[in-house]
Amino acid sequence: xxxxxxxxxxxxxxxxxxxxxxxxxxxxxxxxxxxxxxxxxxxxxxxxxxxxxxxxxxxxxxxxxxxxxxxxxxxxxx
Numbered sequence: 001x002x003x004x005x006x007x008x009x010x011x012x013x014x015x016x017x018x019x020x021x022x023x024x025x026x027x028x029x030x031x032x033x034x035x036x037x038x039x040x041x042x043x044x045x046x047x048x049x050x051x052x053x054x055x056x057x058x059x060x061x062x063x064x065x066x067x068x069x070x071x072x073x074x075x076x077x078x
Contacts, residue, residue: 002033005048005059009067010078017044020075027066043078 021044
């Protein structure tokens with residue numbers, strides 16, 4: 001059964017959170033899904049749905065790798 005993980009990212013002033021959310025979603029591993037809940041000011045809130053067996057530390061590591069991508073420079077989990 002898939003597992004859901006809440007995620008909130010924040011970025012620099014003036015950076016559009018909608019664009020960051022789309023970029024994050026585009027970089028998710030195969031088989032992962034995302035639901036975008038809210039974009040406001042400098043933050044985006046999503047829920048990631050990952051395949052059964054993917055442990056929280058692996059989700060965190062994948063998110064850290066994605067946020068290290070140059071297209072998401074300045075964005076971090078909050």
